[in-house]
Amino acid sequence: MTSAIHLVDLQKSFGQTAIIRGINLEIKKGERHAIIGPNGAGKSTLFHLISGKYEPTAGSVKLHGNEITGLPPYEIYRKGLSRSFQVTNIFHRMTVYENVRCGIMWNMGYKYSFWNRVDTTEEINLKTEAVLEEIGMVERAMTPAGLLTYAEQRALEIGITIAGGADVIMLDEPTAGMSHSETEQAVALIRKISENKTLVMVEHDMGVVFGLADRISVLVYGEIIATDTPDRIKENEAVQEAYLGTEHDDDA
Amino acid sequence: MSTLTDMRRDMNARMFKQQRNMWIAVALVLGCLPLFYGGSDFALTVSIQIGMMIIFSLAYNMLLGQGGMLSFGMAVYFGMGGFLSMHFMNMIEADTVWLPMALLPVVGAFIGLVLGLIIGSFSTRKAGTIFAMISLGIGELVAASSLIFVKFFGGEEGVTGDRTMGPEMFGVDFASELEVYYLVAAWVFIATLLMFLFSRTPVGRMANAVRDNPERAEFVGYSQRFVRLISFAGAGLFSGLAGSLFAITYEIVTEETLNAVTSGAPLIMVMIGGAGYFIGPIIGAIFYTLLSTVLSNYTEIWLMYVGIIFVLTIMYLPAGLTGLLLMHNPIIKAKKLKRILPVYGKIALPVIGIFLGIVGLLEVGHYAHNASAGDMTMSLFFVSVDTSSYLPWIFFTGILVGGFMLAKKQAPSVAETYEEVHKEALGGGDK
Numbered sequence: 001m002t003s004a005i006h007l008v009d010l011q012k013s014f015g016q017t018a019i020i021r022g023i024n025l026e027i028k029k030g031e032r033h034a035i036i037g038p039n040g041a042g043k044s045t046l047f048h049l050i051s052g053k054y055e056p057t058a059g060s061v062k063l064h065g066n067e068i069t070g071l072p073p074y075e076i077y078r079k080g081l082s083r084s085f086q087v088t089n090i091f092h093r094m095t096v097y098e099n100v101r102c103g104i105m106w107n108m109g110y111k112y113s114f115w116n117r118v119d120t121t122e123e124i125n126l127k128t129e130a131v132l133e134e135i136g137m138v139e140r141a142m143t144p145a146g147l148l149t150y151a152e153q154r155a156l157e158i159g160i161t162i163a164g165g166a167d168v169i170m171l172d173e174p175t176a177g178m179s180h181s182e183t184e185q186a187v188a189l190i191r192k193i194s195e196n197k198t199l200v201m202v203e204h205d206m207g208v209v210f211g212l213a214d215r216i217s218v219l220v221y222g223e224i225i226a227t228d229t230p231d232r233i234k235e236n237e238a239v240q241e242a243y244l245g246t247e248h249d250d251d252a
Numbered sequence: 253m254s255t256l257t258d259m260r261r262d263m264n265a266r267m268f269k270q271q272r273n274m275w276i277a278v279a280l281v282l283g284c285l286p287l288f289y290g291g292s293d294f295a296l297t298v299s300i301q302i303g304m305m306i307i308f309s310l311a312y313n314m315l316l317g318q319g320g321m322l323s324f325g326m327a328v329y330f331g332m333g334g335f336l337s338m339h340f341m342n343m344i345e346a347d348t349v350w351l352p353m354a355l356l357p358v359v360g361a362f363i364g365l366v367l368g369l370i371i372g373s374f375s376t377r378k379a380g381t382i383f384a385m386i387s388l389g390i391g392e393l394v395a396a397s398s399l400i401f402v403k404f405f406g407g408e409e410g411v412t413g414d415r416t417m418g419p420e421m422f423g424v425d426f427a428s429e430l431e432v433y434y435l436v437a438a439w440v441f442i443a444t445l446l447m448f449l450f451s452r453t454p455v456g457r458m459a460n461a462v463r464d465n466p467e468r469a470e471f472v473g474y475s476q477r478f479v480r481l482i483s484f485a486g487a488g489l490f491s492g493l494a495g496s497l498f499a500i501t502y503e504i505v506t507e508e509t510l511n512a513v514t515s516g517a518p519l520i521m522v523m524i525g526g527a528g529y530f531i532g533p534i535i536g537a538i539f540y541t542l543l544s545t546v547l548s549n550y551t552e553i554w555l556m557y558v559g560i561i562f563v564l565t566i567m568y569l570p571a572g573l574t575g576l577l578l579m580h581n582p583i584i585k586a587k588k589l590k591r592i593l594p595v596y597g598k599i600a601l602p603v604i605g606i607f608l609g610i611v612g613l614l615e616v617g618h619y620a621h622n623a624s625a626g627d628m629t630m631s632l633f634f635v636s637v638d639t640s641s642y643l644p645w646i647f648f649t650g651i652l653v654g655g656f657m658l659a660k661k662q663a664p665s666v667a668e669t670y671e672e673v674h675k676e677a678l679g680g681g682d683k
Contacts, residue, residue: 073470091464102461106473110454
């Protein structure tokens, strides 16, 4: 079985500074995989490399066995990988409904159509409504996205990401800045939407990570020092050293 | 079946009815308008010009309002559509090609589309400053070449033609102004409807998404560049169509249709009307054309007034005239307009004073500067004014400053009353 994402000696430098220094990683189909590591380890950069925001300096990225290295984001999305952002990245002037709808049109085959009417295409709207139901935002459907609360914007961010039905979902710090109860809701949502899908997420909240992930990779200074199940990661000496050496970050 | 689905279906059904009625009303108005003109050719000419400008400014708003692209070079598509239509008209007259004159705008639209695709292929890579600079550069380039390639553009005289020489359809040969009016009206209806429908298609919705957040659009499968290119090509298409109508109406196309003034016109119309609304450019086009045709009958410096209104709109009405009207929509619906009008009446006087002051100073200054020696008396607001004395200057400065001070004093209470009534209207109207 080919893995969902396969990274081979992936590297990224900005000028002289090497941020990602040769990452080899296989993320299996259907697993929930968390990437953790201290601030500045390169977690977001790694996300950008996989999803096409940045082009790698060297190495390769494979999605379901197909080379996607250096492709633009929209090509990678069309091949079945969808991601969210750490800093909320939505369409502020459009309504919640329209935001989600933007996320489903391509994969439903409407693409650059200028001969279908969106309002009267039942298929598009029913799917949009199903996604809104799933992320629990039916009540807010007609609100401009810019007016949502922070937690709602984060949920919408996830909604846009999953709307198109991509089978590899990447979430960049989905619970960052949330209160305890909001985090709980977010975790339940992530669990629900990642069923039968491959989930890759960056997360600082160790409670969330150990509760959700099947496997965890620890990224330190642009290198992965360990990839294993949550239990074995807890006991891993190199991991403990890395975390204790920089900052104490258990259950932040 | 969720409640949201029911709500949406309900809303769509209502909107569909509203929109259908609106389009029928538009067709009726376009069809019946000449009946009210009493055979005035001036009114017809102005209406035709408004029609052309409606198409041109709506096309422009496909870029600015819907796509977030600020163009300084829309004249390229308008003018080239016009020039090629004119050459085509001459070919029709020479029997080289066969085409009813009523379908000539298809040629202009095609030219605009092709040019839009070519120029858009490299200019839509980025929005923002880079796009604006490229559009300015291309605009100047084409305007300059119009005086270099004399054979094609006809030099300073331009290219002329005869619209009546085409094959007749239903006995219409476009010899009368009225026939031209109906031709333009028909195309205005078609173009407006098509542009309205475009904004409701998947790619039309994604144009808004790319305007708001180009990066995120790329992560839901859309190339921001390609989405912009489609909007751009569409804007080119309808600008070319408008240029073609220009060629038919005036039977002459000169380099003026390619220059920066023509490029600036749709920008001014869209900003005055309101870029955020589909109807904004239409209101802007009507306002701008009426202002320029009517004002230019009374004063030589009408363009200055257009400029002042443009700047004031940008500063005080960022949502344009449409935004100003829609602000009052809930109040009108709740029938509370009566409460707010007296307050507006109070501030109207100082505002009129400001405008009188500005107009007076500009007109007197203009006259004093340009008058022939010994004839320093002009007629202004039906009063003869001696422009060589200090009196008119003092008078107009007085009402300008007085009006300004009074308006400033009144403004907070006007805003307060508006907020109050608006809040009441919203609270009372919905529940």
